[in-house]
Amino acid sequence: METLITLLVGVLVTIAVYLLLSKNMIRVILGTAILSHAIHLLILTMGGLKKGGVPLIEGEAGSYTDALPQALILTAIVISFAVTAFLLVLAYRTYKETGSDNLDALRGVNDE
Amino acid sequence: MEFVLLIFLPIVAALFIPLLFKRMKRIHTGWFVLAVPLVLFLYYATFIPSTMDGGHAISELQWIPSMGISFVSYIDGLSLLFSLLITGIGSLVVLYSIFYLDKNKEKLGNFYVYLLLFMSAMLGVVQSDNVISLYLFWELTSISSFLLIGYWFTRDRSRFGALKSMMITVFGGLMMLGGFVLLGIMGDTYSIRELIASAPDFVGHDYFTLALVLLLLGAFTKSAQFPFYIWLPDAMEAPTPVSAYLHSATMVKAGLYLVARFTPIFAFSEVWVWLVTGIGLLTLFWGSLFAVKQTDLKAILAFSTVSQLGLIMSLLGAGAITFHSNDAIFKFAMFGAIFHLINHATFKGSLFMIAGIVDHETGTRDIRKLGGLMSIMPVSFTIVFIGSMSMAGLPPFNGFLSKEMFLQSMVAIRQFELFQFDTWGILFPVIAWIASVFTFVYSFYFVFRTFAGKRKEGQLPQEPHEAPVGMLISPVILGVLVVGIFFIPNFVAKWLIKPAVAAIQPNLYSQPGDIDIHVAAWHGFKSVELWLTVGVIVVGALLFISLSKWQKVYGLQPAKLSLNALYDGMMSFSEKGMNRISRFYMTGLIRTYMIYIFAFISVAVLVILFTQDAFVVDMDSFAHIGVYSVINAVILLLAVCFVLLSKTRLAAIIALGAVGYSVALFFVIFKAPDLALTQLVIETVSVALFLLAFKHLPALKDHGETVKTKMTNGIVAIGVGITVTLVALSAHSQKLIPSIAQFYKDTVKTEAGGGNIVNVILVDYRGFDTLFEIAVLSIAGIGVLGMIKLRLGRKENSDENK
Numbered sequence: 001m002e003t004l005i006t007l008l009v010g011v012l013v014t015i016a017v018y019l020l021l022s023k024n025m026i027r028v029i030l031g032t033a034i035l036s037h038a039i040h041l042l043i044l045t046m047g048g049l050k051k052g053g054v055p056l057i058e059g060e061a062g063s064y065t066d067a068l069p070q071a072l073i074l075t076a077i078v079i080s081f082a083v084t085a086f087l088l089v090l091a092y093r094t095y096k097e098t099g100s101d102n103l104d105a106l107r108g109v110n111d112e
Numbered sequence: 113m114e115f116v117l118l119i120f121l122p123i124v125a126a127l128f129i130p131l132l133f134k135r136m137k138r139i140h141t142g143w144f145v146l147a148v149p150l151v152l153f154l155y156y157a158t159f160i161p162s163t164m165d166g167g168h169a170i171s172e173l174q175w176i177p178s179m180g181i182s183f184v185s186y187i188d189g190l191s192l193l194f195s196l197l198i199t200g201i202g203s204l205v206v207l208y209s210i211f212y213l214d215k216n217k218e219k220l221g222n223f224y225v226y227l228l229l230f231m232s233a234m235l236g237v238v239q240s241d242n243v244i245s246l247y248l249f250w251e252l253t254s255i256s257s258f259l260l261i262g263y264w265f266t267r268d269r270s271r272f273g274a275l276k277s278m279m280i281t282v283f284g285g286l287m288m289l290g291g292f293v294l295l296g297i298m299g300d301t302y303s304i305r306e307l308i309a310s311a312p313d314f315v316g317h318d319y320f321t322l323a324l325v326l327l328l329l330g331a332f333t334k335s336a337q338f339p340f341y342i343w344l345p346d347a348m349e350a351p352t353p354v355s356a357y358l359h360s361a362t363m364v365k366a367g368l369y370l371v372a373r374f375t376p377i378f379a380f381s382e383v384w385v386w387l388v389t390g391i392g393l394l395t396l397f398w399g400s401l402f403a404v405k406q407t408d409l410k411a412i413l414a415f416s417t418v419s420q421l422g423l424i425m426s427l428l429g430a431g432a433i434t435f436h437s438n439d440a441i442f443k444f445a446m447f448g449a450i451f452h453l454i455n456h457a458t459f460k461g462s463l464f465m466i467a468g469i470v471d472h473e474t475g476t477r478d479i480r481k482l483g484g485l486m487s488i489m490p491v492s493f494t495i496v497f498i499g500s501m502s503m504a505g506l507p508p509f510n511g512f513l514s515k516e517m518f519l520q521s522m523v524a525i526r527q528f529e530l531f532q533f534d535t536w537g538i539l540f541p542v543i544a545w546i547a548s549v550f551t552f553v554y555s556f557y558f559v560f561r562t563f564a565g566k567r568k569e570g571q572l573p574q575e576p577h578e579a580p581v582g583m584l585i586s587p588v589i590l591g592v593l594v595v596g597i598f599f600i601p602n603f604v605a606k607w608l609i610k611p612a613v614a615a616i617q618p619n620l621y622s623q624p625g626d627i628d629i630h631v632a633a634w635h636g637f638k639s640v641e642l643w644l645t646v647g648v649i650v651v652g653a654l655l656f657i658s659l660s661k662w663q664k665v666y667g668l669q670p671a672k673l674s675l676n677a678l679y680d681g682m683m684s685f686s687e688k689g690m691n692r693i694s695r696f697y698m699t700g701l702i703r704t705y706m707i708y709i710f711a712f713i714s715v716a717v718l719v720i721l722f723t724q725d726a727f728v729v730d731m732d733s734f735a736h737i738g739v740y741s742v743i744n745a746v747i748l749l750l751a752v753c754f755v756l757l758s759k760t761r762l763a764a765i766i767a768l769g770a771v772g773y774s775v776a777l778f779f780v781i782f783k784a785p786d787l788a789l790t791q792l793v794i795e796t797v798s799v800a801l802f803l804l805a806f807k808h809l810p811a812l813k814d815h816g817e818t819v820k821t822k823m824t825n826g827i828v829a830i831g832v833g834i835t836v837t838l839v840a841l842s843a844h845s846q847k848l849i850p851s852i853a854q855f856y857k858d859t860v861k862t863e864a865g866g867g868n869i870v871n872v873i874l875v876d877y878r879g880f881d882t883l884f885e886i887a888v889l890s891i892a893g894i895g896v897l898g899m900i901k902l903r904l905g906r907k908e909n910s911d912e913n914k
Contacts, residue, residue, distance in 0.1 A: 001736060001737045001738065001741065002841075002844055003729075003731070003841065004737055004741065004742070004745060005741070005745070005778075006837055006840045006841055006844070007837060008745050008748065008749065009836065009837065009840065010833040010834065010836055010837030010840075011749060011752070011833065012748075012752055013832060013833045013836045013837075014829045014830055014832065014833030014834075015752050015753070015755070015756050015829070016829075017710060017828065017829035017832045017833065018756065018825050018826060018829035019755075019756065020706060021703050021706055021707065021710075021825040021828065021829065022703075022817065022825065023703065023817055024812060024813060025810075026761060026764070026809060026810070026812060027764075027812070030755055030764060030768055033768055033771075033772075033798070034752060034755065034768070034771060037771055037772065037775045038836075040775065041775060041778060042836070042840055044778075044779070044782055044784065044787075045840070045844070046840065046843065046844055047851070048844075048851070049782055052783065053783065054783045054784075054785055055783070055857075055868070055869040055870055056785075056867055056868050056869070057857070057860060057861060057867045057868075057869065058867055064853075064857060064869070065782065065783045065784070066851050066853040067853060067856055067857075067869035067870045067873055068851065068852065068853060068856065068873060070784045070786065070787055070870045071870050071873040071874050071878065071881075073784075073787055074786060074787055074790055074870065074874060075874070075881050075882065075885045077787070077790050077791060077794055078790070078794070078885050078888075078889060079885055079888050079889075081794045081797070081798060081889075082888050082889045082891075082892035082893075083892065084798060085798070085801055085892055085896060086892045086895050086896055088801060088802065088805055089805070089895075089896045089899050089900060090899060091805075091809070092805050092808050092809065093899045093900070095808065095809065095810055096808065101809075101810040101813075102813075103701070103702050103703065104701055104703070107700040107701065
């Protein structure tokens, strides 16, 4: 199971990196979103995907999945959402101000 | 009395100079300054009796005791000789500068502050017993010399000369620091005396030769040895008192001091003997050869300084032979080195001062415009004649005595049998003799082209006349010394030279009285050096008479094949070439930098993974594959490929939503309800956000990405993907310790009083994460608000009164 998910994560990372390297601003944002999905899955996988109950303790003790990676991912989801929202608005403003979404054209002025 | 504090006296005095300059406009600031070197000179002179008996004085001021760094003033024969030179010539130069620099036109405040700073630094260099504080003072001399050369900072050539000398001497200084650190490691102390004491243990140490070469780099750059002499001629843009003081008598001798001081440590090495003697002799030859080419008075003197420094350096190298051979004849070398060092300081100081006077009184230093000044400036002529004849090595001047010693030592080197000197040794007297001939030629060239011959009417900017008396005092004193030392050399030897030689060669002499060298002007007809001197005079005179016929030969050297051109090339390469290199890889494109980062990470990680045999996959620890997971994985893959391939933004956004929802499904499958919940909500909000911005977002164009860039991107992306996969697989297969999940499971009820482990971790066990995650969310919100609301564009901002 872990092998499968890890391979899946590898594919997601590949596609995300490919998108990050493109010249189009929107594609870069899409790339960051996909990259964070990939990493969340990776954290979960690394925590182990062994069978077990949902980590909710009600009454008697049993076998549960590891809760710590889940807590970490929960934090990461919120942060990546904040960053994605910020990037999106940044892209929007950049496009408004400069009229371009071509990262190659958005090089700023040559210093000197 | 703690006389180490006296090193800092000039610096303390320098603090008051600007005040005196501002408040006491009517009195030339130099008069106040004059007191400092005079007092120091008289004070240091009181040490002479004790050093004559081989004694030494020591005074220490702790600086960083925990690291063994302190200011130590260690006065033995060698450092006393240098201290007397620095303060003595310093007094004369200050006196000369009072008449040379106009108190109304020049910024005297700056000048004397720099000069006093330099004086402190120089005293520190020669008296320091601690190599780290020696380095501190060493760099201070470089800095104050930089300031003094650039004194007339509105002139281009001054700034160029200042920068050049700074670059070269600081380069050497840093190398020297490296040598000091290595010495410190070898000897486990920074004290020079203690290093000398344990010097025999250093031979054969791994660092020994490296420390030696680094130290010599420092000495050679400072003392303008080949090929680092090029800064000295350009430093002649400094005011003449500075040239006389720094660039003939004191600072350029710091390198000689360093070589002399460290001779007891390094002289055991043949590299030392060869390098110091060889480079010294080459510098002597080179400098004398090119001095004849110059047309500027100060440039002639600069090259002659280079050449004379080379002479002293080669004598120091020859003196190091005494550490290998007990042949009495080599003893003359070290003695001659110190003797010539004193002589050179006297005659070169006076020559510089007269060159300054000529410049001051005629308005030019160009030797082609000068001539026939003998009858107009008789006093100056007399002094310059004395100085030049001494430089040429003629009797009855002190240069004659030291030049004879030099020739004697160079002839003697032939008999040295170690280190292949018996094969190459014949070169030494030959080169030395040729260099002496050229020294003779340029000395005559200097004095007679300036003062003899016909006056060239109308070519001089000013009507020439004799200099004021005050300006002549210092050169007259030096001129008297030049003649005086010739007649009483053995007094000078007893007071100054022998104590210094005893300090350099502790292996030979336990105290200065043991040195059985008697300086004599006449060695009899049998001595080789007499006939060599006669040869120098005859050939030199012939060459000088025919000078106008062969001086053109110098024009043959193409300008591009000179050391200056090499330096200029290096400087322009470091400026323009480096700029071009950084422009080549700093493209300003985000994609380029991303490629650097990703490519570096994947290559580095993959290389380490496989070279360290870290790649292991252990299938046993893995869970079984579930059907739902496979289906969901396929959906996820399809969705993500759709994001990649979609041509419109709407399709891409929807596909991205699909990716998010299938990730949420994975969370459901893998028993993470809180994650699934959050992921669903967040994905919905994200998609909503994208759709909100949808209207304002540009169409998905690829901006003309070529197949080639797509290929590169693809390769990099695949590399990163493979790296992540392999690292994840091997990391999962090699877990060292079990998870702490058991702890949370056990205590969540009892300690925290909750049942939802994930939530309890978030708000109780690891509440700080949550706190700052909230902060991140708030900051992002504020940022978004700010970006949308704030519109301080150029247009609105152009008129703030609106």
